[in-house]
Amino acid sequence: MRQTQGFxxxxxxxxLDRVSHDFRTSDGRVYRAVDDVSLSIxxxxxxxxxxxxxxxxxxxxxxxxxxxxxxxxxxxxxxHDQQGLxxxxxxxxxxxxxxxxxxxxxxxxxxxxxxxLSKADAHARADDWIARVGLTPFASHYPSQLSGGMRKRxxxxxxxxxxxxxxxxxxxxxxxxxxxxxxxETELLALWDVGVAGTTRRTVVFVTHDLxxxxxxxxxxxxxxxxxxSRIVARHAVSLPRPRDLRELRxxxxxxxxxxxxWSVLRGEVIKSxxxxxxxx
Amino acid sequence: MSxxxxxxxxxxxxxxxxxxxxxxxxxxxxIDPFFLSRPSAITARVAAWIMSGTLWPHLWVTxxxxxxxxxxxxxxxxxxxxxxxxAPLAARVLDPYIAxxxxxxxxxxxxxxxxxxxxxxxxxxxxxxxxVFFVMFFNTLQGVRDADRALVxxxxxLGASERQLVRHVLMPSALTWILSSLQSSLGLAMVGAxxxxxxxxxxxxxxxxxxxxxxxxxxxxxxxxxILSIVVVxxxxxxxxxxxxxxxxxx
Ligand SMILES: Nc1ncnc2c1ncn2[C@@H]1O[C@H](COP(=O)(O)OP(=O)(O)O)[C@@H](O)[C@H]1O
Ligand SMILES: [Mg+2]
Numbered sequence: 001m002r003q004t005q006g007f008x009x010x011x012x013x014x015x016l017d018r019v020s021h022d023f024r025t026s027d028g029r030v031y032r033a034v035d036d037v038s039l040s041i042x043x044x045x046x047x048x049x050x051x052x053x054x055x056x057x058x059x060x061x062x063x064x065x066x067x068x069x070x071x072x073x074x075x076x077x078x079x080h081d082q083q084g085l086x087x088x089x090x091x092x093x094x095x096x097x098x099x100x101x102x103x104x105x106x107x108x109x110x111x112x113x114x115x116x117l118s119k120a121d122a123h124a125r126a127d128d129w130i131a132r133v134g135l136t137p138f139a140s141h142y143p144s145q146l147s148g149g150m151r152k153r154x155x156x157x158x159x160x161x162x163x164x165x166x167x168x169x170x171x172x173x174x175x176x177x178x179x180x181x182x183x184x185e186t187e188l189l190a191l192w193d194v195g196v197a198g199t200t201r202r203t204v205v206f207v208t209h210d211l212x213x214x215x216x217x218x219x220x221x222x223x224x225x226x227x228x229x230s231r232i233v234a235r236h237a238v239s240l241p242r243p244r245d246l247r248e249l250r251x252x253x254x255x256x257x258x259x260x261x262x263w264s265v266l267r268g269e270v271i272k273s274x275x276x277x278x279x280x281x
Numbered sequence: 282m283s284x285x286x287x288x289x290x291x292x293x294x295x296x297x298x299x300x301x302x303x304x305x306x307x308x309x310x311x312i313d314p315f316f317l318s319r320p321s322a323i324t325a326r327v328a329a330w331i332m333s334g335t336l337w338p339h340l341w342v343t344x345x346x347x348x349x350x351x352x353x354x355x356x357x358x359x360x361x362x363x364x365x366x367x368a369p370l371a372a373r374v375l376d377p378y379i380a381x382x383x384x385x386x387x388x389x390x391x392x393x394x395x396x397x398x399x400x401x402x403x404x405x406x407x408x409x410x411x412x413v414f415f416v417m418f419f420n421t422l423q424g425v426r427d428a429d430r431a432l433v434x435x436x437x438x439l440g441a442s443e444r445q446l447v448r449h450v451l452m453p454s455a456l457t458w459i460l461s462s463l464q465s466s467l468g469l470a471m472v473g474a475x476x477x478x479x480x481x482x483x484x485x486x487x488x489x490x491x492x493x494x495x496x497x498x499x500x501x502x503x504x505x506x507x508i509l510s511i512v513v514v515x516x517x518x519x520x521x522x523x524x525x526x527x528x529x530x531x532x
Contacts (some may be wrong), residue, residue, distance in 0.1 A: 067434055085437060096437035101453045101530045110449070111439040142530040162439070 005125045012079065013043040013088075013166060013203040019073035021059055033059045035229035036073070039222065043078075043165070044201040046192060049216035050266060051224030052273035056281050057207040058094065060224070061168050064092045064205060077166075086209035089166035090159035094174070096151060098143040104130060104154050105139045111162045129157040133187070140248060143277045149180035156188070163196045174208070186219060192220050193243065211266055216246055223265050318500040327505040342484040344472035346402050351467055358414040359459060362421025366455075372422070381480070383415045384478020387473065390478045400481055409473030413466045420462040424455030435438065460524045464517050471513055 016039040023031045033056040041117050051057050062068040063075055068086040075082040077089075090111075098107050104111075109126035113119065130139050130175040133153040143151055152172060159167065173181045195201040208214050214221045215238055240254055249255055284346040300320045306312035307319040314322065320525050365372040391408055398404035428451050478487025486509055494500025 065438060067438075087440070089438070091435070091438045093431050093435055095429075095431035099432060099436070099449065099453070101456075101531075103447075108296070110436070114440045114442075114445050114449075115437075116357050144531065 009108070010042040010044055012040050013041070013045070013077075014041040015076040015079075015251065016060075016063070017074045017076065019063060019069060019070045019075060021056075021063060022071040022236060023059075026209045031263070032229045034063070035231050037230075037232055038073075039202055039232065041203060041205065043203050044195075046201075046204045046206065046217060047222060048091050048206045048208060048218035048220070048226050049127055049222045049224060050208055050211055050214045050262075051230065052226050052266075052270045055224045055227045055269070055273060057209075057224060057229035058170050061091070061170050061205065061207055065168055067091075077090065086166070088097060088164055089168050090162055090164050091168040092155055092170065092172045093161050094170040094172070096143070096155075098158070100143050103142050104135060104138050107143070107154055107162060108157045110158060115162075125161060126157075129161045130154075133157045133193075149176055149184060152176065152184055153187070156184075156191070160191055165196065165200070165202055167192075167202045169204065169206045171208055172206075173213070174210070181213075182246055185213065189217060189242075189244065189246070211259060211262055212250060215240075215255060215262070216244065216249055221262055223262060223269070226269045233269065313453050314375070314499070316499060317496075318503045322500045323507060326500050327507055330504065330508075335509065339345070339485050339489050340512070342402065343471070343474050343478065343486045344512070346405040346472040346477070346485070347409055347467070349402075350406045350473055351413055351470040353406065353418050354410040354413025355466065358417025359421045359455075360456070361414075361442055362418045363425060363451070366425035366451075367447075368420050379415075379418075385411075387411055387478045388476060391477055394463045396476065400483060405474045405477030405482070405485070408477040409470040412469040412473045416462050416466050416469060417459065420458040421455050424458030425451050427458070428454040457528065460527060463524065467520055468513055471509065475509060 010198075016037050018031065019034060019037045021034045023033055025031050037060065049057055049060065055201050059068065063070055064086060077086050084089070098278060099110070101237060102110065105123055105126050108129055109119075109122035112125060114124035117125075127136070127139065128137055133156060135153055135157075138146060138150065143154070146154065155172075173184050191203060192201060204218075206214070206217060211221075218238055219237045221238060222232055223236075224230045225233045236258065238258060240249065240252075240258075301316070302321050303312065307314050307317075312319075365375065387408060390411060393403075394404040394407045398407055432450050432454070433446065436446055441449060474485065475487035475490075478485035479491045480487075482488040482491075486505055490502050490505035493499075493505060
């Protein structure tokens, strides 16, 4: 039987222990983006982080990725204190990150090439992944010749080809139109469901500002407060059965109920963040 | 008519009008050919130089100096640009010195280079290098600094070492800038070579022009300038073909 809810007793993949992060702003002041966040994520869980824009979601992912060092507190990856980049994770950034001078095949193969695989082996495996994301006819195209949705697929293949056990995603589909977006979400869940080598699922930390997307995808939704000094204000388990049909899911009673419950918390934070943006302008 | 056809028609039209007015002005006595020569005489002179073969050794020397100057200045400029882009502290320390060096008018250097490197090609190459170096240096520096942070972070997350980062991201990113400055660098290399020859040489287009000026032979001066322009236009077209090939991912 497919195990969906049993991840609570799996080993801890990621742990944030009272993590805070300060930025120095251009006018020399200190801006506390993330304040005293503690969080542990079980291996194989799909966790979504939501919060108003500018609250520190990307900062949190960058801390988990090791691209930023916490000002205080600790990040532990599979029980070890983080040093340098998180080599157990891939990271799908909010921005476009495909190398414009490499074609689809070379972009997908990049991580393997960097790891020292021969070009022939890397390309063979890249071609498998290009087929899995349905882009075989475009293997020799450059990113500038692809649509936004296609570029996201290539980026997904570029990340997932590495078989790393953790996947960080920062609003990966926010730039896409509604239909492409739902398609990509479905593909993401399918990929996640297969796991690495068909067995263990990857741990996914998925950042979004869209609560619907968060509930539809995740096992757990974490709500961050409006910045500055963003904290975790709520954690909600999402016990919707898997596999999920994303076309139908959003109208089910269970979904709507969860949405109401989480939105009642998130709403206040969104209003606060809009008020503070208004005050600055 | 296609837009390319219209552009070509206008180009030819402008040449015909300007050259026609010039030639007509001389024929009508309004322009003194002693000071300005005339298109027919200039064309005849260019043809004579080509037919007699006197042009080739001079042209070859100038091209050799310019291309060597471009290559040496390019390699040094790109290497220095990369080094300083990866060492921000050194870049900050050296910044005023680089600005000072770049402010030196190169014509002033020419006699010094003649003294140091002699009358043959190396003094001209040195002059071309001082011109090309800074253009390449600044463009490489800017190109590396300008590399998209998201691209850099992504490739680092995918597992790139510092060397691989340079190879897969910083180099190609800087290449756009370097290539876009290649045309102007080529022009500058020609300027360096010709100015050097003009001030003291035994061969080269600059030498030919200087010889003509020495005998108030305006036709010879204009003929030399014409050949120089043609050479720069032709080589630039070659450069932009190379550029398009290397940047084909942009289209
Ligand atoms: N490099 C930086 N320097 C200064 N402030 C920053 C920097 N990066 C982000 N911030 C600030 O930190 C806050 C959180 O940013 P971010 O994590 O990108 O938010 P989110 O991803 O939730 O939209 C924002 O107010 C932003 O302006
Ligand atoms: Mg963000």
